[in-house]
Amino acid sequence: MPNLKIIGLRLKSVKNIQKITQSMKMVSAAKYARAERDLKAARPLGNAAQAFYNQAEVVPEEKEAPKELYVAMTSDRGLAGAVHTSICKQIRAELATKANPDNVKILCVGDKSRAFFQRWNRDQILLVGSEIGRLPPQFGDASKVANAILSSGYEFDSGKILYNKYNSVVSYTTSTIPIFSQDTVNNATKISVYDSLDADVVQSYMEYSLASLIYYAMKEGACSEQSSRMTAMDNSSKNAGEMIDKLTITFNRTRQAVITGELIEIISGAAAL
Structure with a gap:
């Protein structure tokens, strides 16, 4: 007995x-439908910001020991498969190939990346953003992250945003978006094709474009997260x-x-x- x-x-x-x-699957399906609609509206912002850097041919200056910044776009919520772990593992794999890994700092957007890097790269964490993923990301959230990067006091030569790019309901790709400092943009090869550019205009555009890229990465990550959680x-x-x-x-x-x-x-x- x-x-x-x-x-x-x-x-x-x-x-x-x-x-x-089963209940979580139904909730994720409803959130996924909304996230997919929001992503379609956010993609033009990300594409426009990247087009500026491509047309101006912005390339970071080559140095022996450049300072780099990695922005890990995750969230606070789990039970979504390997959607967060894939970003963290890619950053860790790239750090293993660096000659000077101490020159790399990591900005953790979301508690999942913070928990991962506290075990492996505690000294390289620059900032941590929490309360991410509980609600659909808004442009104000991206502005706070961009402001934290610009006001952190860390002068990086080059950086990248790592996020999950949504492909389909059952597929996403861990992708990167390069980010640059203001000095790098001012020294770009074809920056002169844009008229009436001074330091204030470039700085204002850098702040806006960084927020736009982060917002775009947040929307891509949110859609990938909901589809992965649903699956x-x-x-x-x-x-x-x-x-x-x-x-x-x-x-x-x-x-x-x-x-x-x-x-x-x-x-x-x-x-x-």
């Missing part, structure tokens, strides 16, 4: 987990269903064995009388 009770409790627990994963919860529900079937069979067989054993004892006792 104790074995039968344990199996019954386990079966009830797995059924409750399946209900939770993960669907797989979890299927796995829970398979486990329920196996536990149900085990429960029925165990109950049948207990009943058979009791019948044998009753029959044996009756025969002895």
